[in-house]
Amino acid sequence: MQEIRAAVDAFWADLKKGCNNIISCDQLQEQIEKKSPLYILDIRKPEDYAEDHIDGAINIPWGEVGDYLDDLPKDEKIIVVCYTGQTAGQTVALLKLLGFDCCSLKGGMSCDKAHLPLAASCSS
Secondary structure, eight states: OHHHHHHHHHHHHHHHTTOOSEEOHHHHHHHHHTTOOEEEEEOSOHHHHHHSEETTOEEOOGGGGGGGGGGSOSSSEEEEEOSSSHHHHHHHHHHHHTTOOEEEETTGGGSOOTTSOEEOOOOO
C-alpha cells in the first residue's frame, strides 16, 4: 500500500510542477523527428487501428493492456493513444502507478495529425 501511495503522491506532485502527462501532436511530431526513443501504444479497437494509426504504433486494445504489462518497456517513454485522449489518460494514470514513464496524446487520434507519420492498411 505504501508503494501505491508513493506513486500517487508523485503523480500529484508532478501535476503541481506543471507535468500534466499530456503530449500534443506537435510535440509528438518533434519527438518522432528527433528519433527519441518512444513506444507508441494505440489502445483503440483493432479495426480502427487498421484504418489509421501513427506509424510504428503498437495496438493493444484498452481492455487488454493489463495482459501485456510485462511487454511494455520500462526504459522508453510510452505515448498512449486512443480516440479522444480520455481513455489514454486513464491508462496513463494506471501505468504511472506501476512505474512507467508515459503520457497521453492530447485529443487522441482526433488531434491535428497533419504532420505525423501515419500508416493504414491497404484495401483491395
